[in-house]
Every structure is written in C-alpha cells, then in structure tokens.
Amino acid sequence: MAKLCLIRHGQSEWNLANKFTGWVDVDLSETGVQQAQHAGELIAQSGIQFDQAYTSVLKRAIKTLHYALEASDQLWIPEMKSWRLNERHYGDLQGKNKEKAAEKFGADQVHIWRRSYDVLPPLLAADDEGSATKDRRYADLDPRAIPAGENLKTTLERVIPFWQDQIAPKLLDGKNVIIAAHGNSLRALTKYLENISDADIMDVEIATGDPIVYDIDKDLNVINKVKLDEQ
Numbered sequence: 001m002a003k004l005c006l007i008r009h010g011q012s013e014w015n016l017a018n019k020f021t022g023w024v025d026v027d028l029s030e031t032g033v034q035q036a037q038h039a040g041e042l043i044a045q046s047g048i049q050f051d052q053a054y055t056s057v058l059k060r061a062i063k064t065l066h067y068a069l070e071a072s073d074q075l076w077i078p079e080m081k082s083w084r085l086n087e088r089h090y091g092d093l094q095g096k097n098k099e100k101a102a103e104k105f106g107a108d109q110v111h112i113w114r115r116s117y118d119v120l121p122p123l124l125a126a127d128d129e130g131s132a133t134k135d136r137r138y139a140d141l142d143p144r145a146i147p148a149g150e151n152l153k154t155t156l157e158r159v160i161p162f163w164q165d166q167i168a169p170k171l172l173d174g175k176n177v178i179i180a181a182h183g184n185s186l187r188a189l190t191k192y193l194e195n196i197s198d199a200d201i202m203d204v205e206i207a208t209g210d211p212i213v214y215d216i217d218k219d220l221n222v223i224n225k226v227k228l229d230e231q
C-alpha cells in the first residue's frame with residue numbers, strides 16, 4: 001500500500017484577478033501562501049511521510065510544494081519537476097479576464113472551453129510574444145510537443161506518460177508520493193485514476209491548497225480517498 005497526495009497550488013495572483021493563466025508563470029497570492037502552509041499543517045497532522053515529490057515547472061506549484069513540505073518538516077525529500085504536470089495551456093485565452101471573456105464570447109462558450117473534455121480553446125499564434133517556444137525552460141523539448149492551447153484530453157495525454165514512467169513505479173515500490181500541480185493537470189490525473197467518464201469529468205473541480213490523499217494498492221487501484229481539509 002502506498003499513499004498518493006495530490007495538491008493544487010494555493011490561490012495565485014491571477015486566480016485572484018480571475019484571469020486565465022495556463023502556462024503563464026504567475027506567483028502565489030498572499031492567500032495562496034497561507035493555503036499552502038495550511039496544507040502542510042494538515043499533512044503534518046495526518047502523519048503522512050513522503051518519499052518523493054513531483055511538481056510542474058511553474059512557480060505557483062513549486063512554491064506550494066515547498067511551503068507544504070516546510071510546514072510538515074519534509075522539505076528534504078527528493079523532488080522532480082516536469083512540464084508534463086503544468087496547468088493545461090489556455091491558448092489565446094491566457095491573460096484574459098474570465099468574466100470579460102464570458103461577456104464577449106458568451107458564458108456557455110467559456111464554460112465549454114473551461115470544462116469540456118475535448119474542445120480546444122482559441123490557439124496562441126506561433127509568433128505570439130507569450131509562446132512557450134520562446135521560453136528557456138522548454139528549450140530541450142521537441143518544439144512539436146509545445147502546445148499552442150490544450151483541452152483536458154490533450155493535457156491528459158501528456159500527463160499520463162509521466163505518471164507511467166516516473167510516478168507509478170514509485171507507488172508500486174510502496175513509496176509515498178506528493179504531487180503539487182494545477183487544477184486541470186490534476187483533473188486529468190483524477191480522471192485517469194478514478195476512471196471518470198468524459199461527461200462526468202466536466203463537473204469535477206479541484207480546490208486550491210486542499211490535499212487529497214489516496215491509498216493505492218499493489219495493482220495501482222485506488223482503495224480510499226480523503227480530503228485532508230475535511231478530516
């Protein structure tokens with residue numbers, strides 16, 4: 001049996017400003033820092049001891065991991081960062097206010113972009129200043145792997161190879177794992193772990209800074225799930 005803890009980063013500056021964020025590297029807000037520290041206190045109270053941490057290459061997730069591990073006195077554990085755990089790329093919506101987008105495109109369309117499984121958002125032009133192809137942290141990727149916009153399906157398709165190659169072997173080895181990532185990369189992983197249908201995943205929301213702990217058996221089946229905030 002192994003423990004798997006998923007934690008969405010604490011509130012970011014752009015969560016607070018209600019802006020589409022995606023791959024933009026926005027920092028935590030003050031509330032977000034407090035949420036991450038509180039998550040670490042909940043982890044400490046639960047007594048879970050981690051062997052390995054994973055996070056994205058975006059500071060709101062990395063800092064959440066560090067605040068949570070610091071508050072539970074586990075800052076020393078090995079950690080691995082991967083772009084595969086990044087938030088879904090929100091394409092040309094990145095930086096735009098969600099309410100203003102709903103006024104412009106209609107609330108239904110914006111809801112479909114945000115929560116449908118397989119509808120892509122408007123894509124970012126390849127020569128856009130904000131294109132990830134210009135960002136040094138993605139320089140060692142095949143440029144064709146760098147998205148101009150993702151839906152949950154394409155997000156899942158780049159999260160799961162990382163799960164299979166890196167995370168699953170640790171769990172199979174009985175190691176306890178914490179993953180600090182993002183609303184939609186964690187929705188993708190949740191869909192996969194809990195075998196949630198394409199339709200039902202539309203209603204799954206993951207709160208900021210609330211650790212979710214799964215018990216995982218030797219065949220990688222989920223046998224229990226708790227939210228530490230509700231304990």
Ligand SMILES: O=C(O)[C@H](O)COP(=O)(O)O
Nearest residue numbers: 019020021022087114183
């Ligand atoms: O990237 C973002 O804007 C948020 O982290 C998640 O946004 P969502 O709730 O619209 O999926």
